[in-house]
Amino acid sequence: MLEVIPGDETKKSGDDATFRRYCEENALLPSPEEQGKSCNLMFSQMTIDCEGDAYICCVAPTLPSMRLGKFLELSADEILAKRFVHPFCRGCKYPRHDRTAEEAAWLSCIEPLIEKERADLEHHALDHHKVQGPATGLPLGI
């Protein structure tokens, strides 16, 4: 016999405000991915919840700040671009490997998407700064 047990991972991992603050702090760090390193989970794994939302990866909880968007409405290129610029990954200590030729080729094909994601992040951060003032979280629930 199976019993459904409601989960609440915020009790284990922290709430969205905590993760937004973490992302805001990480935004100032150098990105390993921009320095020629790659995270396996970023390039070869997908995390999707029961509602069909794609998330940054299985290392992070399914909180709004970690959400990338509806999986079926995003291409693999768009998902990689969103992950590539996501500030959570900048501070993540998950081991990286040297970027492979295959990963480099994929990234070079999606440069315009990466630039768009970077611009969107900066735009959201500026808007948020105007409305909320500094030292709060980035609006990452894209």
Ligand code: SF4
């Ligand atoms: S959060 Fe860490 S493990 Fe997950 S995709 Fe980003 S860098 Fe990789």
